[in-house]
Amino acid sequence: MSYCVNCGVELEASLRECPLCHTPVMNPRDLGRELPPSPYPTDKGQVEVVKRKDLGILVTVVLTATAVTCLLLNLLVFHRALWSLAVIGCCLCLFVFAFPAIFYSKMPVWLTLLADGASVAVCLFLLTFVTASDAWLLQLGLPIVAFLTVCAEVFPLLSKFFPLTMLSCALCVFIEIPAFCVALELRIRQFTQQPARIVWSAVVLTVCVIIDIALITILAKKRLRNEVRRRLHF
Numbered sequence: 001m002s003y004c005v006n007c008g009v010e011l012e013a014s015l016r017e018c019p020l021c022h023t024p025v026m027n028p029r030d031l032g033r034e035l036p037p038s039p040y041p042t043d044k045g046q047v048e049v050v051k052r053k054d055l056g057i058l059v060t061v062v063l064t065a066t067a068v069t070c071l072l073l074n075l076l077v078f079h080r081a082l083w084s085l086a087v088i089g090c091c092l093c094l095f096v097f098a099f100p101a102i103f104y105s106k107m108p109v110w111l112t113l114l115a116d117g118a119s120v121a122v123c124l125f126l127l128t129f130v131t132a133s134d135a136w137l138l139q140l141g142l143p144i145v146a147f148l149t150v151c152a153e154v155f156p157l158l159s160k161f162f163p164l165t166m167l168s169c170a171l172c173v174f175i176e177i178p179a180f181c182v183a184l185e186l187r188i189r190q191f192t193q194q195p196a197r198i199v200w201s202a203v204v205l206t207v208c209v210i211i212d213i214a215l216i217t218i219l220a221k222k223r224l225r226n227e228v229r230r231r232l233h234f
């Protein structure tokens with residue numbers, strides 16, 4: 001058993017230097033004797049890092065394979081309804097959603113969000129081939145997708161004029177949530193031919209107004225703002 005003369009760590013008999021402090025190991029008894037083979041591998045084993053391109057290929061292949069196999073299954077086996085269009089639409093959405101993260105990260109945020117909204121709209125359109133009528137798409141589906149896309153586009157637009165912090169983003173979200181809920185309830189009521197009034201969205205609106213008032217107060221008072229940032233670590 002040998003120990004490093006410098007740091008005292010226990011040494012393997014085959015070592016020529018201390019693995020910790022790199023002090024050369026010299027055992028007078030071993031002079032002239034051949035050292036046993038090192039227990040450690042000589043090659044530095046390193047797994048090659050997966051590149052974004054490889055991930056892109058995998059995502060494209062999996063999504064295309066899913067869409068094509070489902071289409072074939074639909075056409076050749078279960079051909080009562082064109083259900084595979086729903087799968088193809090979902091694959092398309094996933095591809096568009098993953099596109100900026102995997103293929104082109106320099107894509108502007110507003111364009112990414114617009115493409116996401118458009119892909120969801122196309123997916124809903126494909127669903128109309130399965131449903132009896134497309135009235136739901138025109139009166140509910142597309143307006144909701146358009147409203148959500150506009151809500152999302154507000155963030156990149158605002159960030160051009162103001163530095164967006166967590167607190168101001170939260171304020172923006174709690175303004176958009178009730179606006180969306182009210183618009184959604186009114187749209188559903190119009191679609192189902194009920195009188196225009198708000199019920200459940202009024203509850204959401206009330207809660208969000210209270211949160212908004214609290215957030216505006218925090219944003220207006222510097223000491224409160226700093227305290228919240230310190231406590232929440234942002």
Ligand SMILES: [Zn+2]
Pocket residue numbers: 004005006007008009018019020021022023
């Ligand atoms: Zn040492």
